[in-house]
Amino acid sequence: MSFTRLSHLPRPSLPALPPLARSIAVAALAALPLAAQAICPFNVAGGVAPDALRDGVLLVRYAQGLRGATLVAGTGATAATVEATIAANTAQLDMNGNGQFDIDDAAIIARNVFKFPSPQWVVPGAAGAYATRPHSEPVKAFVDANCVATTLPGTTTDQTQAARFLIQSTFGPSRADIASFMTLAGANHKARAGNWINAQFAMPRTDKHFQYLLDRKAEYDARIPPENFYSEMTREAFWKQALKSQDQLRQRLAFALSEVLVVSSSGGSDNPFELAGYLDLLADNGYGNFRDVLYKMSLSPAMGRYLSHLRNDGSSATPNENFARELLQLFAVGLVMLNPDGTPTTTPSYTEDTVKGFAKAFTGFSYDDPYCKVGDPSYAITPSTCIDVYGGTHPSWNWEPGADYLGPNFPPVLAGWNRSMIPFPGRHSALSKQLLTYPSYAGVVSACTSAVSLASAGVNGGLLPAIDTTGSGVTTRTKVNATQAYATVNAAIDNVFCHPNVGPFIGKHLIKFFVTSTPSPAYVGRVAAVFNNNGSGVRGDMQAVLRAVLLDDEAVTPATVLTTAPELMKFGKLREPILRLSSIFRAFNATATSGRYQLHYGLEDVEYGISQAPLQSPTVFNYFNPDFSPPGPVAQSNALGPEFQITTTTAIASTQNYFGGLVTRGNQYDNLAIRQTGIGDFGNCDISTVAANYKPADCVISDLSDLYAIQADSNALFDYLNLVLLGGQLSPTNKTLLIAALDHVNAYPPCATPASLPACTGGVNNANWQNRKRERVKGALWLAVHTPEFQIQR
């Protein structure tokens, strides 16, 4: 809707106003004392004591335009006094917050002074046009605050620290998140952060991605006609938890792990159920031990399909090396031996023979058909035979959940996407397997004693012996049983997990995803040491590692550790596009009432999107290489900037366009209430992109009411945005520039007073006061998301 049309809207009708005659009649029965909120200037007659009947009537009459003798007739008041008092207090009499004192406000005051219960002060839906306090509740808060609009306190150093920390560790903070963080016990920020992490660790995992998909599928199947279940559903599940789940640290960790242990719908893993199961695997196990993460990841059907070790046949002379190679190169060890602080040596970590050995280790696994084991009479599958009425055998080497002859809609089989792969007798290679070789190192934990012994050159040289099948003494693959296959995989995972590289390797990855792109070697070394031993003899304790990453002095107070300017300038990172987008949504509590977060399409588009979408990495190498160093200031500083790899000269503009478009546009279900309160002011259901079958409840809409409440104060507005979106990193000089831009006479200066309704002077659109409010909020948002400080976390 354009401004022109708005400014020509008829004056609001008065559906909620009790007939004047009736209210006077009621009031005449008794002269009631005013309600408790005496500080609100309801005593407009200027009498010795406030008088509900007299003052209520005067306010209603005044709002109806009566002046002079007509205004005061029968009340005994002096017209000049009443008119002057009201004119001097319009802001405090403006109950609904629409910028002026009018009949809607008078009606609310009348109900107040006649002691209507506060929930009845505002008739639902009839607060009046442009109301920013559209319900009884905010009006009561306003009255309780002596009819003075609340202002937010200035930002403290501790709040800035909290915002920085929550940007590092969550999908983005809101003002409420920061306030909640500040209430945590702790003498200082670091103590509070530690307690926040503890609270996060204690949170149960309430929602599962896989269950979300099952629920949605049941719902879609039940529709008449059944609706197509679509492959983007995992992304819907992802966004729901990323944006709304309380266990933010777990979600962030799972997202980071999904960028190290990559599977992608752009590639082998295009089934929504397998991807959901994989995300659950990372979220469920992320707080556990990294060894379990590696083990479960390696047996995940999503990974098996993505890197093709699912149905990798041990009878082949050259089993598929895809997973073997990436497990070593990308997931845990890396190409060269690392020093304990993560700096590289020139010694290769492994040879092609090692890759071939691991390829053989990961043979013989395929899908686990859950219904073979437990049976399901309703589908005529009995556990004893694992043969169903159709003659299919379960499980079989070639069975798969997505291509069952009963079709992918056969409900029981879906669970197969969510279960670890199982070994099949006779499919696992019996040959000896060359695993990683590495020398023993200081501080080997007990869990690694035998793995280090196997890997050590002087002992076994990393050679896992051929499987000697019982009885025959021969090593034919046909005799290898499931137990032996599991033993191989466990030995292989232990061999990887106990490699000295893993601590610095995974520690550095996590630092880069959470805190800074170019950590100092000492920081990496400290985190790696915790990975190697959490202090209780446990290697790979992910909770301890996360604490080490997030609470390190280099993360919390970088200036105290990085003492030279060039070092300090290398601290921080470009936030991934997904995290910038999520922070915009989370800062304003964006919500879809249906619980569906359908941010599916086009996010990855380079020209129109943000060049990144969850679980859609173009390759197993993730969206960006962790060691990428963009030509320019970063490369010149010998630093790294992985996220810059997808920040091309095209993407950098289109990503900003996406953010700018999101915060400045309205949404399909735009209405006056939305515009004036800011609740639902922007959302993902822009009218130009809305699909035909889009449901209003699916619209992910924001709540900008905080910003609307403070919009007249540019300083407060940018303080707010600086805190929640920019981590408090905006310099005073740059804040001044933003204020000057917004307040510029040719931009969106505040309207001087509400009295200037409908037109206010200055500004690009000659807006009225109410619309100017919205322009100012949106303009400020646009300016904020276009600052370098929004893109870069420090």
Next chain:
Amino acid sequence: MNPKDIQKRRDFLKSATAMAVGGGLPTIDALSNVALAAGPVGVTEVGADYKAIVCVFLYGGQDASNVLIPYQDGNATGTALGATNLEFDRYAHDRSNFSTATPAGDPPVQNSSSGNLAYTRAQLAATALPETTLNSITTTAAPSAGGWTTNTYGRKFALHPNYAELKTIYDAGKLAVIANVGPLIAPINRAQWYTGTGGARPVNLYSHDDQQKGWMSGTANLANPSIGIAGRIASHTAISSLNPGAKISTQVSVDGTNTFMLTAPSAPVNAIAYQVGTGSIGRLQTATTTPIWTTVGTVTCNTGSSFITNNPASPYCVTGGPIRVSNGYSWNAPMMAPFNNRMTMTSEATSIYNDQWRQTMRQSIDTEVAISTAFLNSPPTEEIVAPFEAMKASGLSLNGGTLGAQLRMVAALIRASNQLGANAATPVKRQIFFVSIGGFDTHGTEFWTNNPNNNKQISKAISAFWTAMGNVKIRDAAGTGFLPGSAQDRVTLFTMTEFGRTLDSNGNGSDHGWGSHQIVLGGAVKGGKIYGQDHNITATQAATSPYMGLNGTTRADLTAGAVPRVGLPPDRYSAPNTAGLRCNGLNHMLDRGELLPTTSSDAVVATVAKWFGVPPADITGAAGVFPTLATAHPNGYDMGFMN
């Protein structure tokens, strides 16, 4: 020039035209005024000294066995064609899933997921290339002294059956095929491979990512190269000095960042790669719509092309082609100021990431303005757009990142090069482009979808690009007329892929290999020929001969009935199809039909780089543009396919 000036000029143009029309016959004065207003642009041209390189990367590993296919046998003398097609039969047999009978004639048509990866002879008839013969094989002279032209000794090869358009260009002598090429540090043969002997090998063979980097970096010996070939070429003084103060980088990728274009930290500014989209230049929108939250929908530009968020009333709505240069927003100066003022190339001394982001944004904004201005001055119209539009008739899309859409943007930017220099007197003289097409990793049943379709796209998109280049003139040095020929003469396009694939079928598709066959196209290319070293060349020969190994030993082979195999197995002279012995007679083929490259990928690009203007002295050597080329080809790298 800022957009406002363009607006004025266009207004003037419009009024001048109206005046001329309104006054009846156009007067000389009116026409001159129009020409003056338009400046020395408005025609479709490149500068007198213009040259461009276009790299087309085939992501996933091209199934090279179906790119150059034995079609008809020759005999040892090359004077008469063989009556049989045993080499084709071997190809068909090896590509089947071995359930078919012994090769004896054409296999049945198997364009299904049966695991037979071969095309039939009937399918290949239209794309069969002419054989090349020697007058006499008794001569001691090499068949193509000074170059690596292959003599096929009467054998015929066919291009991929969907390469009809490329064959036409081959026949016109403007397209060459490079046989059996790949990243190579030192020559290697089959015996060395299986015994682990010989010189250094590229790191992480068979790995997609690493072999992509191997092709693109010219340093296949490095695990994670930080500089690419194009980055080195563009940074070289001889090249960067040709584009002083250019408004666009010498390097433009239409496919995001890539190793090919990575530059050293010390690279000149005009070498740092610019990335552009296929349909837009990445213009930043500003919050200046009226009102600020106006919902913008899809509107129709006055050409009928649909531009998202484009404003048909805007002067920036480009007529003539679906290349969006602007979105019709005007910039609100006060709102832009705090943003724009901070997007500078100077450090704010707060954060290197902040500086990096601001500089990238600055490059994005500046280049977009420059390109938009060039396009607005002289919109890419039918001569660029029409050849690509014609692809749609074949059912091919020009949407999103398709190869056709990418090459269309390349063509438009080549055409704009004359306006993207620092000023009219210094047009952009050198450009390097990168485009790509994915979907070649055909392990599985997608083989018979992707293999025909991808190669069809390659042929049609490259051919459309070639036609578009033929419509672009070359301005003479004086700026008063045109040189003969077209931009075709100034553009060299080549393909790359990380690796070839196994000749053998794995039951569904083919697996990772090493060597592959590529094409080079351009007016300066001595085309209509196959280039490459003898497939069966020995390590010794490779070390002593820069070109096809016609030394004494090889001639002895010839007289004994063998033919140089030019990197194109299988042939009937290889060992029998017995398990364990397959390909045993071939020096450069492994057991599953993977090729060991006989030519380094660097040799191809180096030959083009020399044409492009990189001084020969700086081509090889550790500090050269191709650091490992000398060890791969100790006796010279110039393949001789460039004029």
